[in-house]
Amino acid sequence: MSYTNHSNNSNDLLNFSKAVATTASAIVSSPNGFGSSEILINNKNYKESLSNTLKNSNSHQLIYKHTDLGQDQQPGSLNYKKKKQKYFVKKRRSKSFDELSDEALMDIPSNSHSTTSNGTGDMFSLFQGFSATLPEINDRIERIREGKLIESNPDQIDESAILPRGITTHKIKISQNSRQLSQFKDSINYKLDLLEIRKGLAANEINEIDEKIRNLQLMRESIFEKVRKFEQDELFLENQLYEIDSRMVLIKDIDPGINFQLIDKDEQEQDELEKDESSNLMTKSVYGKLKSDPKLKNYRNVSASVPHNRKTKPMLQTYYEPGSEIRSFHAHDDVITSLDFDVPFGTMVTSSLDNTVKVWDLSRGKCSGLLEGHFAAVKCLQMEENLVVTGSLDATLKLWDLSKLNVLGGGNDEEEEEEEENLTLLHSFESHVEEVTALHFHKNNLVSGSSDRTIRQWDLNTGHCLQTIDVLWASTQSNITHSQFLDTGNNLSMFKTNNASFIGALQCYDAALATGTADGIVRLWDLRSGEVIRQLIGHTGPMTSLQFDDKQLITGSSDRSIRMWDLRTGGIIDAFAYDSPITSLQFDNRRIICTNQETTMKIYDRIDERHWECGAGKSRKDDTDYEASTINFARHKEGYAVEGRSNGMIGTWAV
Amino acid sequence: MAKLSYLPALEDANAPLSDKQLEILEEQVESEMPNPSIQSQFNYAWGLIKCSSKKQNKKGIDLLVDIFKNCPQRRRECLYYLSVGCLKINDLSEAKRYIDALVNHEPDNLQAAQLQRVVEDKIAKGKYQICSKYIYDLGI
Numbered sequence: 187m188s189y190t191n192h193s194n195n196s197n198d199l200l201n202f203s204k205a206v207a208t209t210a211s212a213i214v215s216s217p218n219g220f221g222s223s224e225i226l227i228n229n230k231n232y233k234e235s236l237s238n239t240l241k242n243s244n245s246h247q248l249i250y251k252h253t254d255l256g257q258d259q260q261p262g263s264l265n266y267k268k269k270k271q272k273y274f275v276k277k278r279r280s281k282s283f284d285e286l287s288d289e290a291l292m293d294i295p296s297n298s299h300s301t302t303s304n305g306t307g308d309m310f311s312l313f314q315g316f317s318a319t320l321p322e323i324n325d326r327i328e329r330i331r332e333g334k335l336i337e338s339n340p341d342q343i344d345e346s347a348i349l350p351r352g353i354t355t356h357k358i359k360i361s362q363n364s365r366q367l368s369q370f371k372d373s374i375n376y377k378l379d380l381l382e383i384r385k386g387l388a389a390n391e392i393n394e395i396d397e398k399i400r401n402l403q404l405m406r407e408s409i410f411e412k413v414r415k416f417e418q419d420e421l422f423l424e425n426q427l428y429e430i431d432s433r434m435v436l437i438k439d440i441d442p443g444i445n446f447q448l449i450d451k452d453e454q455e456q457d458e459l460e461k462d463e464s465s466n467l468m469t470k471s472v473y474g475k476l477k478s479d480p481k482l483k484n485y486r487n488v489s490a491s492v493p494h495n496r497k498t499k500p501m502l503q504t505y506y507e508p509g510s511e512i513r514s515f516h517a518h519d520d521v522i523t524s525l526d527f528d529v530p531f532g533t534m535v536t537s538s539l540d541n542t543v544k545v546w547d548l549s550r551g552k553c554s555g556l557l558e559g560h561f562a563a564v565k566c567l568q569m570e571e572n573l574v575v576t577g578s579l580d581a582t583l584k585l586w587d588l589s590k591l592n593v594l595g596g597g598n599d600e601e602e603e604e605e606e607e608n609l610t611l612l613h614s615f616e617s618h619v620e621e622v623t624a625l626h627f628h629k630n631n632l633v634s635g636s637s638d639r640t641i642r643q644w645d646l647n648t649g650h651c652l653q654t655i656d657v658l659w660a661s662t663q664s665n666i667t668h669s670q671f672l673d674t675g676n677n678l679s680m681f682k683t684n685n686a687s688f689i690g691a692l693q694c695y696d697a698a699l700a701t702g703t704a705d706g707i708v709r710l711w712d713l714r715s716g717e718v719i720r721q722l723i724g725h726t727g728p729m730t731s732l733q734f735d736d737k738q739l740i741t742g743s744s745d746r747s748i749r750m751w752d753l754r755t756g757g758i759i760d761a762f763a764y765d766s767p768i769t770s771l772q773f774d775n776r777r778i779i780c781t782n783q784e785t786t787m788k789i790y791d792r793i794d795e796r797h798w799e800c801g802a803g804k805s806r807k808d809d810t811d812y813e814a815s816t817i818n819f820a821r822h823k824e825g826y827a828v829e830g831r832s833n834g835m836i837g838t839w840a841v
Numbered sequence: 842m843a844k845l846s847y848l849p850a851l852e853d854a855n856a857p858l859s860d861k862q863l864e865i866l867e868e869q870v871e872s873e874m875p876n877p878s879i880q881s882q883f884n885y886a887w888g889l890i891k892c893s894s895k896k897q898n899k900k901g902i903d904l905l906v907d908i909f910k911n912c913p914q915r916r917r918e919c920l921y922y923l924s925v926g927c928l929k930i931n932d933l934s935e936a937k938r939y940i941d942a943l944v945n946h947e948p949d950n951l952q953a954a955q956l957q958r959v960v961e962d963k964i965a966k967g968k969y970q971i972c973s974k975y976i977y978d979l980g981i
Contacts, residue, residue, distance in 0.1 A: 285902075313847070
C-alpha cells in the first residue's frame with residue numbers, strides 16, 4: 187500500500203478518517219450492537235460525513251483502489267466528475283452497454299400518464315403489454331409442441347385460436363356444468379382484459395407515430411422556409427448577374443476602341459451562330475423559308491449575348507402540397523383577361539379590362555412596371571424570355587422588351603422614363619381593323635387573329651405584315667368540303683351567335699397554324715400556302731382556347747367541353763366536359779389545367795387520369811365571409827399555376 | 842384491468858423466460874423490421890433483462906435505452922425498467938441515476954420509491970463493505 191498518494195491529500199484523509207469515526211460511533215451506539223447497513227443509513231451524521239467524503243473526488247479514488255468488490259460494480263458515487271478522472275472515464279468507456287446522459291434523463295415529457303391528446307382510453311405501461319403478451323406466447327409454444335401451428339390465414343378467423351386454451355365453441359354449446367361454464371367465463375374475461383391492454387398499447391403507439399409525424403411536419407416547414415429564402419436569394423443574384431452582363435454590353439457599345447478585338451470576335455461568333463441557326467432552321471422547318479433576320483438579332487441581342495438562361499432552377503413549388511395556395515394579391519381593378527410568366531417565381535405579365543398591362547415579380551408579388559401604349563384593354567398576350575407581345579382591343583399588337591424595363595427601371599427622371607417607354611416598346615403592328623382576340627408567336631413568326639375575321643402573319647423583326655388570311659374565304663377555298671361549311675349563310679349566322687371572339691385561339695409552329703373559331707371548328711393551316719389543310723369538327727360552341735404539341739391538339743370551347751385530338755389521324759382521343767364554358771386551357775405532359783368561369787381551376791391529371799380542382803373556391807369553401815371570384819385565365823409551368831380572376835386578383839398555386 | 846401491475850416487481854426481473862419464449866419475442870421484433878413497434882422491442886428487451894446471463898441483460902439495457910431515446914412518452918417507465926436492469930447487472934450507480942430521475946419526476950410513485958430504497962440499500966451495503974475493507978487495510 188503506498189501512502190504517498192494519500193499524503194498529498196491529507197485533507198481528504200482527514201475527511202475520510204472522520205467518516206470512519208462516525209461510522210464506528212454509529213455502529214457502537216446502535217441498540218442492536220452490531221451495525222447493519224440500515225442503522226448506518228438511518229444515522230444522519232454518518233450519512234453526512236460519508237457523502238462528504240465520497241463526493242470528494244480524490245478520496246473517492248482512494249476508496250476505489252481499495253475495493254475488490256465485483257468487476258461490474260462502480261463505486262457508489264453520488265456526483266463524481268467524469269472527465270477529470272481518467273481512471274473512471276476509461277472504466278466507463280469499457281462498459282459494455284448503452285447508457286443515457288444526464289441531459290437525456292432530464293428531458294422527460296410531463297403528463298405522460300394522462301390520456302393522450304386523442305383521448306383514446308387509458309395508458310398502459312409497456313410492462314403490462316409484456317404481461318399481456320406472455321400468455322399468447324405460451325399458447326403458441328404449446329401449439330408448436332402439439333404441432334398444431336398452421337400458418338394462419340388472415341382472412342379466416344381461427345376461432346379456436348382466439349378462445350383461451352381448453353375452450354371451444356363446441357364445448358360452450360354442449361356444456362351442462364355451470365361451474366365449468368363460469369370457469370370458461372372467467373378465463374374468457376381474463377383474455378378479454380389482456381386483449382384490451384394490448385389494444386390500448388397499440389392505439390397508443392399510433393398516437394406516438396402521429397406525434398412524430400407532426401414533429402416531422404414542423405421540421406419540414408422550417409426547412410421549406412429555408413428553401414424559400416435560398417431561392418429568393420438566388421433570384422436576386424441572378425438578377426444582379428443579368429445586370430452586370432447588360433452593363434458589360436453597354437460599356438462595349440460605348441467604347442468600341444478598347445474592346446474592338448473582342449467585338450470583332452463576337453461578331454464572328456454571332457455570324458457563325460446565325461449560320462448555325464439558319465441551317466438548323468433549314469433542317470427543322472419543312473421549307474426553310476423562315477430566314478433569321480439580322481435585325482431581330484438585335485432585338486434578341488440582349489437575350490442572345492447575355493445568357494438569360496437561369497443558372498438555377500426554381501423548385502420550391504414542388505414542395506408545396508398540391509392544391510395549396512402559394513400567394514395571392516390584388517393586381518388590377520377589373521377583370522383579368524390574360525397573363526403569362528417565364529419561370530415559377532419569375533416574371534409575369536398581366537392584362538386587364540382596366541386598360542393596363544403590368545409586369546410582376548412573382549417571388550415578391552410586387553409590380554415591377556407597366557407596359558403603356560395601348561389605347562384599349564389588352565385581350566391576349568404571350569411572353570417568351572424577355573419579349574412580350576400584346577394584342578389589344580384597339581386593333582394593334584405591340585412587341586415589348588422587358589429587359590429594357592429592368593435596366594432603366596431605376597431612372598427617376600421623367601424624361602428618362604419616357605425614353606424608357608420608347609425603349610421598352612419595340613414594335614407596334616397596326617393592320618388589323620378590329621380588335622385582336624388571339625395571338626401566338628414562335629421564333630420570329632407572329633400570328634394574330636382578329637374580329638375582322640382575318641389572320642395576319644407578322645415578322646417580329648421588321649413589324650411588317652407578311653400575309654393576311656381571310657378565314658371565311660380561305661375556308662370556302664379549301665379542298666376539304668363539308669356540307670355544313672358550304673352553307674355560308676348558315677355559317678355566318680353561326681359565327682355571330684353570341685359575343686364570342688371570332689377567332690378564339692390560335693397557335694403556330696413554323697409553317698403550321700391551328701385556329702379555333704366561333705363556329706366551333708378547329709382548322710389546321712399551312713402558312714406557306716395560306717390554305718386550310720384540315721378541319722376538326724366536334725365542338726358545338728365557340729372555341730376559346732387551344733394548344734398543340736407534336737402529337738396532339740387539345741381544345742376548349744364555350745360548349746363546356748375539352749377535346750383531345752390526334753394530330754396525325756385527326757380523330758378524337760378523349761373528351762370530357764365541365765359545368766361551365768371553358769375560357770382558357772393549357773397542358774403539359776403531366777396535366778391539363780383549364781378555367782371555366784368558376785371559382786376553381788379545373789385540373790386533369792393525365793398520368794393518374796384524375797380530375798381535381800384547385801382555387802380559392804375550394805380552399806376557402808368553409809370561409810363564409812370570403813366570396814371567391816370566378817377565374818378567367820390560368821397559366822402553369824412545372825407545377826406552378828397562376829390564375830387571374832374577375833375581380834382583378836391574381837393567385838398562384840402549387841399543382 | 843388492475844390484474845396486471847403497472848410496473849414490474851423486482852422479483853419479476855429475476856424470473857427468466859424459457860429459451861423458446863425469448864426466441865418468439867425476438868422473432869416478433871425481427872418480423873417487424875425495419876420499424877419494429879415499441880411494444881415488441883420492449884417485450885424482447887424485458888425478456889432479455891429477465892435472463893440470467895449478464896450479457897443478455899446488457900443487450901436488454903441497450904434496447905431499453907433505444908426505446909427511451911425514440912419514444913418520449915415512454916421515458917418515465919423506461920427509467921424504471923432501466924434501473925431494474927442495471928440493478929440486476931449490479932451497476933448500482935446507473936441504477937441509482939435512473940431511479941433518482943424517475944422519483945424526481947414522479948414523487949408519488951410508490952413502486953419507484955420502493956425501488957429507490959432497494960437501490961440505496963444496496964449501495965449503502967457496498968459502501969459499508971468498502972469501509973470495513975479500508976479499515977481492515979489500515980489496520981485499525
